[in-house]
Amino acid sequence: MQLTNRSKQVSYKEMTLAERMYLPAIINGLAITMSHFFKKKPTIQYPEVKRYLGPVFRGHHVLKRDEEGRERCTACGLCAVACPAEAISMVAAERTKGEEKLYREEKYAAVYEINMLRCIFCGLCEEACPKQAVYLRHDRMVPIFTERDQVIYGKDRLVEKDNDRYVRINNPEVKATPTEPSLSRAK
Amino acid sequence: MDLTELIIKSLIILAIFGITLLIATYSTYAERKVAAFLQDRLGPNRAGPFGLFQPLADAVKMFLKEDFIPAQANKWLFIIGPCLSMLTALMASAVIPFGDSIKYDGHTVAVQGIEVNIGVLYIFGVVSLGVYGLMVGGWASNNKFSLLGAIRAASQNISYEISLGFSIIAILMMTGSLSLQHIVAEQSSFLEWNVFTQPLGFVIFLTCAFAECNRTPFDLPECETELIGGYHTEYSSMKLGFYLFSEYINMFVSSAVISTLYFGGFHYPGMDWVSNALTGSLGAVAGHNVATLIGVGSLFTKIFFFIFFFMWVRWTLPRFRYDQLMNLGWKSLIPLSILNIVVTGAGLLFNIKYAPWLIVVVMVVLGATNAIKAPRRRVVPQQS
Numbered sequence: 001m002q003l004t005n006r007s008k009q010v011s012y013k014e015m016t017l018a019e020r021m022y023l024p025a026i027i028n029g030l031a032i033t034m035s036h037f038f039k040k041k042p043t044i045q046y047p048e049v050k051r052y053l054g055p056v057f058r059g060h061h062v063l064k065r066d067e068e069g070r071e072r073c074t075a076c077g078l079c080a081v082a083c084p085a086e087a088i089s090m091v092a093a094e095r096t097k098g099e100e101k102l103y104r105e106e107k108y109a110a111v112y113e114i115n116m117l118r119c120i121f122c123g124l125c126e127e128a129c130p131k132q133a134v135y136l137r138h139d140r141m142v143p144i145f146t147e148r149d150q151v152i153y154g155k156d157r158l159v160e161k162d163n164d165r166y167v168r169i170n171n172p173e174v175k176a177t178p179t180e181p182s183l184s185r186a187k
Numbered sequence: 188m189d190l191t192e193l194i195i196k197s198l199i200i201l202a203i204f205g206i207t208l209l210i211a212t213y214s215t216y217a218e219r220k221v222a223a224f225l226q227d228r229l230g231p232n233r234a235g236p237f238g239l240f241q242p243l244a245d246a247v248k249m250f251l252k253e254d255f256i257p258a259q260a261n262k263w264l265f266i267i268g269p270c271l272s273m274l275t276a277l278m279a280s281a282v283i284p285f286g287d288s289i290k291y292d293g294h295t296v297a298v299q300g301i302e303v304n305i306g307v308l309y310i311f312g313v314v315s316l317g318v319y320g321l322m323v324g325g326w327a328s329n330n331k332f333s334l335l336g337a338i339r340a341a342s343q344n345i346s347y348e349i350s351l352g353f354s355i356i357a358i359l360m361m362t363g364s365l366s367l368q369h370i371v372a373e374q375s376s377f378l379e380w381n382v383f384t385q386p387l388g389f390v391i392f393l394t395c396a397f398a399e400c401n402r403t404p405f406d407l408p409e410c411e412t413e414l415i416g417g418y419h420t421e422y423s424s425m426k427l428g429f430y431l432f433s434e435y436i437n438m439f440v441s442s443a444v445i446s447t448l449y450f451g452g453f454h455y456p457g458m459d460w461v462s463n464a465l466t467g468s469l470g471a472v473a474g475h476n477v478a479t480l481i482g483v484g485s486l487f488t489k490i491f492f493f494i495f496f497f498m499w500v501r502w503t504l505p506r507f508r509y510d511q512l513m514n515l516g517w518k519s520l521i522p523l524s525i526l527n528i529v530v531t532g533a534g535l536l537f538n539i540k541y542a543p544w545l546i547v548v549v550m551v552v553l554g555a556t557n558a559i560k561a562p563r564r565r566v567v568p569q570q571s
Binding site for chain 1: 225502503
């Protein structure tokens with residue numbers, strides 16, 4: 001099998017005089033490395049410039065609201081069951097009268113917590129969810145935490161804000177993570 | 188020598204010392220940057236603008252590491268090793284003429300640490316002593332790999348010093364003096380630079396300089412794959428730093444010696460015209476001093492180019508095998524340098540300055556005919 005056409009058979013023929021003088025080959029090699037000196041470097045300067053990781057990147061969790069702004073989650077617990085790291089826990093509650101604007105289903109999650117130290121970002125919760133409520137967003141990562149009391153994310157940090165709706169754009173034109181404020185610093 | 192002259196001289200010596208250290212420090216930065224650029228990377232760019240404070244960070248790291256001496260090592264020799272390396276590396280730059288001369292109040296002081304009439308011999312003596320640092324360090328470590336590295340360093344340096352010396356002899360024959368000042372003065376016009384009169388000698392000298400500095404492709408004493416770092420396997424902290432640092436100082440000194448011996452030292456094309464124009468417009472003393480400064484600048488440009496060349500070659504060529512190294516040294520370079528001496532001597536006898544080009548022409552013709560006559564190598568794609 002051949003993957004590229006660049007492989008050459010090793011030859012054990014005796015070297016010619018020019019080859020034994022090394023110098024032509026050395027000059028050739030120096031020219032090759034010098035041509036690389038002026039090439040554009042592919043490095044992405046990470047903390048300043050962030051690369052677009054594609055629409056399938058699994059980042060920060062988000063609890064989706066539907067089109068009318070109601071929470072989709074019905075606290076069925078399938079995500080918690082599916083979670084291999086046992087990072088998700090929730091407390092279910094029944095929707096009372098007057099809360100129809102807040103919750104789509106009759107049962108909702110009063111408490112929904114994800115332990116970000118446990119989470120392995122496998123996306124199984126996303127797959128398990130029958131209500132399309134939990135997603136791992138492709139454009140935002142979980143921020144660095146330094147204290148243990150910062151690692152359990154409750155509904156306040158998971159449910160998406162009305163003014164910051166999450167859409168999974170599949171747009172090849174987008175070259176950097178769209179919500180990064182540092183996008184302007186990209187080259 | 189009166190007081191003013193003494194002060195100027197000590198200032199020059201201090202400046203040379205400081206500049207040597209500074210250049211060696213920033214060579215480490217340049218090495219990493221050049222390596223990165225040749226490999227399509229960016230290199231250190233976090234510490235300060237463009238990563239310019241990286242050498243400081245490295246130095247702090249070196250100093251804060253544990254200074255470890257193995258229990259079975261010979262303690263004093265273990266400490267003396269890196270010191271010797273550093274000492275010999277720093278001594279060599281004393282005789283290099285960095286510029287013409289500075290005129291001050293009727294005094295004329297050469298921009299040179301010490302003017303000795305055996306400058307070339309001095310440099311060779313000091314450079315040869317450099318191998319003691321590696322030997323002592325490698326032996327004192329009480330480690331087989333270190334000892335092997337040290338032995339390799341010693342035999343490599345001795346082998347290549349022979350052809351180094353021979354290639355110099357051709358220059359000495361043409362100049363008739365061992366003084367570096369004289370050798371530089373001989374190369375005042377551009378086409379009389381020794382690189383043009385001694386092309387073969389230059390190539391041999393350059394190759395041997397690489398071997399003397401233990402730089403790739405001749406860095407067998409410290410090759411990681413075979414010897415786990417060679418003579419500095421057991422070293423840590425600033426002792427290791429001294430070894431690495433002395434390598435960069437050696438590189439600077441070699442570049443300076445190459446520029447001095449083969450590239451006209453502080454001379455540059457159009458030098459007389461610049462000097463005359465400056466003395467005409469600024470007055471004899473000030474004009475002369477400014478012209479000297481430009482000369483120093485031209486020498487340093489050459490030195491920086493050669494330091495860059497050292498790095499360029501390091502990130503281009505793989506390491507030689509040890510038998511290839513010895514074959515190249517004993518079977519190719521020494522006969523060639525002897526031939527170079529003979530041809531140069533014949534050229535001097537018949538007053539042909541560019542006689543050594545004959546060898547180059549013959550070698551090129553031989554190589555070309557041999558390459559044409561050689562059976563074509565069939566390139567067959569690998570089957571599997």
